[in-house]
Amino acid sequence: MSQQELSLVGKHLQSRATRSHSFESSPWSEALDLIRDRPDAIYFGDGAPATEVQPIARLQEAALKAWADASGNLGYGELAGYAPLRELILERMQVRGIRAGAGDIMVTNGSQQGIDLIARLMLDPGDPILVEGPTYIGAMQTFDAYEIDYVVIPMDDEGIDVAALDARLDAMDRKPKLLYTIPAFQNPTGTSISLARREALLDLAERRHLLILEDDPYGELWYGSPPAPALRADHPAVVYLGSFSKTIAPGLRVGWMVPPPEMMDLLAMAKEATDIHSNRIATRTVYHAAEGFLDGHVAMLREFYGARRDVLIEGLTASMPPEIEWNVPDGGFFIWLRLPEAVSANEMLVTAARHDVAYLPGSWFYPLGDVRTNELRLSFSSLPVDRIREGAKRLGHAATDFLRNEECS
Amino acid sequence: MSQQELSLVGKHLQSRATRSHSFESSPWSEALDLIRDRPDAIYFGDGAPATEVQPIARLQEAALKAWADASGNLGYGELAGYAPLRELILERMQVRGIRAGAGDIMVTNGSQQGIDLIARLMLDPGDPILVEGPTYIGAMQTFDAYEIDYVVIPMDDEGIDVAALDARLDAMDRKPKLLYTIPAFQNPTGTSISLARREALLDLAERRHLLILEDDPYGELWYGSPPAPALRADHPAVVYLGSFSKTIAPGLRVGWMVPPPEMMDLLAMAKEATDIHSNRIATRTVYHAAEGFLDGHVAMLREFYGARRDVLIEGLTASMPPEIEWNVPDGGFFIWLRLPEAVSANEMLVTAARHDVAYLPGSWFYPLGDVRTNELRLSFSSLPVDRIREGAKRLGHAATDFLRNEECS
Numbered sequence: 105m106s107q108q109e110l111s112l113v114g115k116h117l118q119s120r121a122t123r124s125h126s127f128e129s130s131p132w133s134e135a136l137d138l139i140r141d142r143p144d145a146i147y148f149g150d151g152a153p154a155t156e157v158q159p160i161a162r163l164q165e166a167a168l169k170a171w172a173d174a175s176g177n178l179g180y181g182e183l184a185g186y187a188p189l190r191e192l193i194l195e196r197m198q199v200r201g202i203r204a205g206a207g208d209i210m211v212t213n214g215s216q217q218g219i220d221l222i223a224r225l226m227l228d229p230g231d232p233i234l235v236e237g238p239t240y241i242g243a244m245q246t247f248d249a250y251e252i253d254y255v256v257i258p259m260d261d262e263g264i265d266v267a268a269l270d271a272r273l274d275a276m277d278r279k280p281k282l283l284y285t286i287p288a289f290q291n292p293t294g295t296s297i298s299l300a301r302r303e304a305l306l307d308l309a310e311r312r313h314l315l316i317l318e319d320d321p322y323g324e325l326w327y328g329s330p331p332a333p334a335l336r337a338d339h340p341a342v343v344y345l346g347s348f349s350k351t352i353a354p355g356l357r358v359g360w361m362v363p364p365p366e367m368m369d370l371l372a373m374a375k376e377a378t379d380i381h382s383n384r385i386a387t388r389t390v391y392h393a394a395e396g397f398l399d400g401h402v403a404m405l406r407e408f409y410g411a412r413r414d415v416l417i418e419g420l421t422a423s424m425p426p427e428i429e430w431n432v433p434d435g436g437f438f439i440w441l442r443l444p445e446a447v448s449a450n451e452m453l454v455t456a457a458r459h460d461v462a463y464l465p466g467s468w469f470y471p472l473g474d475v476r477t478n479e480l481r482l483s484f485s486s487l488p489v490d491r492i493r494e495g496a497k498r499l500g501h502a503a504t505d506f507l508r509n510e511e512c513s
Numbered sequence: 514m515s516q517q518e519l520s521l522v523g524k525h526l527q528s529r530a531t532r533s534h535s536f537e538s539s540p541w542s543e544a545l546d547l548i549r550d551r552p553d554a555i556y557f558g559d560g561a562p563a564t565e566v567q568p569i570a571r572l573q574e575a576a577l578k579a580w581a582d583a584s585g586n587l588g589y590g591e592l593a594g595y596a597p598l599r600e601l602i603l604e605r606m607q608v609r610g611i612r613a614g615a616g617d618i619m620v621t622n623g624s625q626q627g628i629d630l631i632a633r634l635m636l637d638p639g640d641p642i643l644v645e646g647p648t649y650i651g652a653m654q655t656f657d658a659y660e661i662d663y664v665v666i667p668m669d670d671e672g673i674d675v676a677a678l679d680a681r682l683d684a685m686d687r688k689p690k691l692l693y694t695i696p697a698f699q700n701p702t703g704t705s706i707s708l709a710r711r712e713a714l715l716d717l718a719e720r721r722h723l724l725i726l727e728d729d730p731y732g733e734l735w736y737g738s739p740p741a742p743a744l745r746a747d748h749p750a751v752v753y754l755g756s757f758s759k760t761i762a763p764g765l766r767v768g769w770m771v772p773p774p775e776m777m778d779l780l781a782m783a784k785e786a787t788d789i790h791s792n793r794i795a796t797r798t799v800y801h802a803a804e805g806f807l808d809g810h811v812a813m814l815r816e817f818y819g820a821r822r823d824v825l826i827e828g829l830t831a832s833m834p835p836e837i838e839w840n841v842p843d844g845g846f847f848i849w850l851r852l853p854e855a856v857s858a859n860e861m862l863v864t865a866a867r868h869d870v871a872y873l874p875g876s877w878f879y880p881l882g883d884v885r886t887n888e889l890r891l892s893f894s895s896l897p898v899d900r901i902r903e904g905a906k907r908l909g910h911a912a913t914d915f916l917r918n919e920e921c922s
Contacts, residue, residue, distance in 0.1 A: 112748050116724045119690065120779070121637045127782035160585045164580045167794070171573045178567045179763035182726040213622065213788040220787050224658065228530045229638075245786045249633065264721050281528065315525045353587035364522040370529075373536035376656045376785070378629050379622040383795050384764040385576070491834040 122229070126248035131241045135464055138457040141180070145460040146495035148482040150289060151437050155486070157408055158353045159393060159401055166392035170385050177384050183372050185211025185360070188388040192394055193346065193360050200323050201333030202344060210372065211387055213379070215321055215345040215359035219246045219284075222317055222343050224374045225367065226281050227252050234272075234283040234314075236264050238469030240291045243284055243319065254471035255280055261431060263287060263297030266304040273312060282315040282343075288331035289322040289436025292469045296331045296434060306339050314341070321347040321359075324402050326435035327410030340364055348390055350437075351402055358382070358390045376437040380484050409437070412484040415492045423500025425507055437485035440466070442478060444507075449480040451507045459502040461495050531638070535657035540650045542872055547866040554906035557872040560700060560846050560892040566817055567762045568802060568810055570886075575801035579794050586797070592781050592790045594620025594769070596738055598800040602755065602769050605807070609732050610742030611753060617774050618688075619781065619788040620796055622788070624754040624768035628652050631726055631752050632659045634776065635690050635785045643681075643692040644721075645673050647888070649700045652693055652728065663880035664689055670840060672696060672706030675713040682721060691724040691752075697740035698731040698845025701878045701890040704745050705740045705843060715748050723750070730768075733811050735844035736819030749773055757799055760811055767791070767799045818846070821893040824901045829890030832909020833897055846894035849875070851887060853916075858889040861915045868911040 139145035174396040184190065190206040210216045219242075227233065229251035235244070237256035246313070255276070266283055273280075285305075286395065287297040297305065309316055318335045322348075336344035347359035349505045363371055375381065416439060417432055424430075430441045443449055456462055466479025480500075484492055514814075538677055548554035593599065599615040606613065621627045628651075636642065638660035644653070646665035656663070664685070666678045673694055682689070694714075696706040706714065718725055727744045732755075745753035756768035772780055784790065825848060826841055839850045858874040865871055875888025891908075893901055 112719075112722060113775045114723055116635075116750060116773075116781070117775060119688075120635050121633065121640075123637075124634045124779060124783070127634065127779045127786065130782060130785065152588050155585065155588055158584075160580075160583055160587070163583065163587075167576055167580050171569075171576050174569055174572065175567075176564065178569070178572075178764035179561050179564055180763045213792075217788040224530065225527075225533045225536065226529050228532075242789070245782075249783070249786045279528075302765075310521075313521060313524055340524060354589045354789075355587035357788060357790070357792045364525075366522045366526060370526070370533060370536045371538060373654075374533070374658070377537065377658045378535065379766060380651070380763075381766070383622075383766045383792050386795060389794075414743050422713040476630075 123249045123251050126245070130144070131245060131468060135453065135462050138453065139460070139462045142457065142460050145457070145462060146487065146491050146498060148461065148463040148484075148487070148495060148499075151483040152354060152486050154349050154408070157405055159397070160492045162397055163353070163389060163393050167385075167389045169392040170388035173388060174385060180380060182384055182387070183376055183381045185209070185382060186384065186391055189387050189391040192391055196270060196398070197362065198345070200320065201337030202362060203337075204362050208362055208368065210361050210363070210368065211382055212359045212361055212375070212376070213253040213357040213382055214349055214354070215319060215347040215361070216242055216246065218345040218359060219243050219317070219319070221361070221371050221378070222282070222375045223247060223250045225370055226315070232276065232278055232280040233472065234269065234280045236285055236290065237476075238292050238466055239284065240286060240319065241469060247284070256471060257297060259290070259293060261295060262301040263290070263295055264301070264305065266301055266308055270308055271305055280314070282317050284317045284319065285335075286319045287335055288320055289325065289438070291322070292438050292464070292466070293440040294431055294433025294436050294438040295440070299332050302332045302335065306335060309339055309341065316342040316442060318342050319345045319347070321350050322436035324351060325405060325409055327406055327413055328434045331435060338361055343367070348394070351405065352390060352396060355388060356386050358386055379421070409485060412487070412489060412492060413439070415489045416482065416484040416496055419493050419496025420500070423497050425500070425504045427507060428481065428503055437483050439482045441480050441482065443480070445478055447507065447510060448477045450477060452503065455506040456499060456502040459498045459505075461498040461502060463499070529869060532658045532660050535654070540654060540877060544862065544871050547862065548869070548871045551866065551869050554866070554869040554871060555896065555900050555907060557891040557893075557896070557904060557908075559895045559897050561763060562759050562846075563817070563895050566814055568806070571806055572668070572798060572802050576798045578801040579797035582797060583794060586793050591793055591796070592785055593777075594791060594798055595793065596797040599795050600802060601803055606755070606771065609729065610746030611771060612746075613771050617771055619770050619772070619776060619777065619784070620791055621768050621770055621784070622766040622791055623758055623763070624728060624756040625651055625655065627754040627768060627770040628655045628726070628728070630770070630783045630787070631691070631772075632656060632781050634779055635724070636661050639767070641685065641687055641689040643678065643689045643883065644880065645694055645699065646885075647701050647875055648693065649695060649728065650736070654879060656693070665880060668699070668702060668704060670704060671710045672699070672704055673710070673714065675710055675717055678718055689723070693726045693728065693831045694744075695728045696744055697729055697841055698734065698847070699901055700731070700845070700877060701847050701873070701875070702849040703840055703842025703845050703847040704849070708741050711741045711744065715744060717746055718750065721854060725751040726754070727751050727753045730759050731845035733760060734814060735777055736815055737843045740844060752776070757803070760807060760814065761799060761802060765795050766801060767795055818894060821896070821898060821901060824850070824889065824898045825893040825905060828902050828905025829909070832906050834909070836916060837912055840868050846892050848891045848893065850889050850891065852889070854887055856916065856919060857886045861912065864915040865908060865911040868900055868907045868914075870907040870911060872908070
């Protein structure tokens with residue numbers, strides 16, 4: 105291709121959509137770049153589920169069943185997903201307190217597509233939306249493409265600060281279109297909403313007619329006692345998002361949404377306009393894998409991830425300098441660390457990389473302009489316990505070095 | 514749920530995104546509604562591929578291979594798709610004249626998602642885009658969600674009218690962001706662009722710096738001689754969309770795009786923001802199914818669909834009143850009929866339904882406001898030959914009745 109031709113396409117790109125400026129960088133690559141030439145580095149940045157517990161044999165059997173039933177099911181169809189899978193999801197939703205009809209469930213390509221479909225339905229450019237500070241990077245990636253304005257509500261160890269939310273809403277001229285929240289074992293903080301806080305949030309949502317987008321990929325993965333029921337259980341204006349990515353496997357891209365019933369037809373048409381419908385064999389495979397198996401599998405996952413969490417907590421307790429604090433999450437994949445107020449986790453990352461360990465700086469989990477820099481996220485989901493143990497040790501050395509240098513500089 | 518609660522959600526829906534008004538109805542259901550209580554009706558509206566030729570046994574074998582290789586491939590990953598599948602696509606693209614690198618190919622959830630990703634990248638609300646009149650309904654469904662303005666360029670039996678396009682561009686204040694075109698065996702008309710017209714279009718695109726979105730789901734399904742090479746073969750500013758929906762099966766939702774290389778990174782981030790990536794087993798399954806098999810399968814499909822086309826043409830020739838005209842497409846799934854200028858195909862559909870036969874009125878394939886009403890689309894892809902034969906007979910009776918009544922009224 106000649107230079108002239110290149111610049112021809114370049115000209116088109118100059119006039120591309122305003123939203124597309126959010127496609128200019130990937131949020132995931134930077135920390136990895138720091139350790140790319142360090143083969144022994146331990147990366148606490150990967151929040152993916154562990155590959156060791158993917159139920160591959162079960163999925164292989166399930167795929168056989170799905171394919172045995174493929175005839176007549178390989179055409180266009182099933183916009184809302186395979187009916188038996190929706191029934192199965194419906195039944196499983198009761199664990200989270202949700203009573204809905206199977207017709208109220210739509211299967212999506214992972215819960216990420218659920219975020220996208222709700223954004224499509226609800227969000228015009230310039231609309232304000234409420235998010236927790238910090239919040240899930242992938243959700244911001246989707247919201248960014250809708251050119252919305254973020255309004256960041258702080259969190260504490262009981263979840264989103266509802267009093268702050270209330271005050272912030274009082275101060276706003278424009279009513280926000282929705283609140284995006286991860287009430288159980290939040291990504292990135294690991295925090296779960298307390299029962300009292302949940303009550304207050306639902307009360308506020310009713311009083312102020314606030315639409316809630318509830319993202320719940322970790323709700324079943326608790327390592328002590330289960331989290332509070334889903335918000336969707338007790339409020340009609342909640343869109344609930346669920347996922348099999350953490351309980352079965354992310355590579356199959358199967359999740360679901362439970363929107364208010366009045367939204368279902370619009371969301372189905374939004375989905376049709378996006379990719380027509382989901383892969384019909386994937387939904388059957390997940391159904392056959394989950395049916396009569398997933399409860400037991402999830403019980404095993406609780407032991408498995410609970411052990412990883414325990415090892416990381418032990419390691420941090422043994423290695424980290426006393427100025428650094430963290431929570432002990434009751435579930436999910438993440439632990440959130442706080443450095444002293446003036447210390448930058450972004451800068452400490454360079455030191456950490458030199459110690460062959462890396463994490464995601466907390467600042468990445470805030471929309472631009474509302475950033476706190478003294479926090480960081482550790483994922484314990486995808487690392488074997490010996491690597492977690494060794495990683496915590498390295499992180500302790502790195503933090504000790506870094507804080508000492510900070511003092512001396 | 515109480516009435517009060519319903520109205521609470523209703524209030525949220527009142528303030529939904531402007532684009533969402535395009536989600537209020539499905540374009541596909543109306544013709545079906547007319548014949549829903551007529552179990553013997555023959556529906557020429559379904560443009561889906563035939564279920565009889567889905568290579569299910571081959572896919573079952575392929576799925577076994579894909580699942581045997583699943584370990585390590587069920588996590589997040591492969592944003593642009595399974596590398597061997599991209600290589601295979603690359604090689605197959607040579608049949609359409611396209612020489613690209615495997616890195617220039619991105620696998621999508623059917624080519625519908627390709628349309629959506631390009632719209633995401635390029636289109637702001639109010640942007641003008643060029644479409645053929647008539648054009649594919651599903652593409653308009655996607656574009657509608659981007660709140661663009663359609664500029665409709667007429668077609669004739671050589672494809673899009675490039676002189677009309679040129680004149681229209683002269684008359685426009687704002688440069689359109691792209692031209693959406695289906696150059697080979699177009700949906701809905703079955704028309705293919707002639708070599709001379711193709712030359713003229715590429716010349717215009719270069720002269721006027723016009724970005725082209727080339728949708729090519731039928732390019733390999735020719736029943737006489739192959740169509741002109743893809744536009745992407747000879748112009749850098751073409752985004753090519755391909756699909757396995759018509760050559761393997763639509764229910765797997767696997768297609769691809771070949772954008773200009775400069776667009777790839779932005780499109781990948783657009784995809785990540787939508788659903789992270791595609792199902793990794795589906796892309797492996799399609800790879801193993803296609804590898805060493807698809808050429809032979811496509812050759813069989815040409816015979817199979819060619820025979821269906823022939824039967825429909827014979828049936829129309831034998832049954833239709835002389836005032837009605839149609840083309841004989843060299844490939845694809847569709848035949849386009851023209852009634853006398855003043856006759857409405859929408860009105861004739863009611864008579865047709867009474868004769869237990871239905872089609873899609875041509876007016877549905879134009880954006881609102883640019884509609885011609887004396888045309889209709891017949892799909893021969895999904896009906897067995899005896900049903901096509903009987904359907905043509907019924908349509909002949911219906912048209913004869915309807916035109917006679919038109920004359921008498």
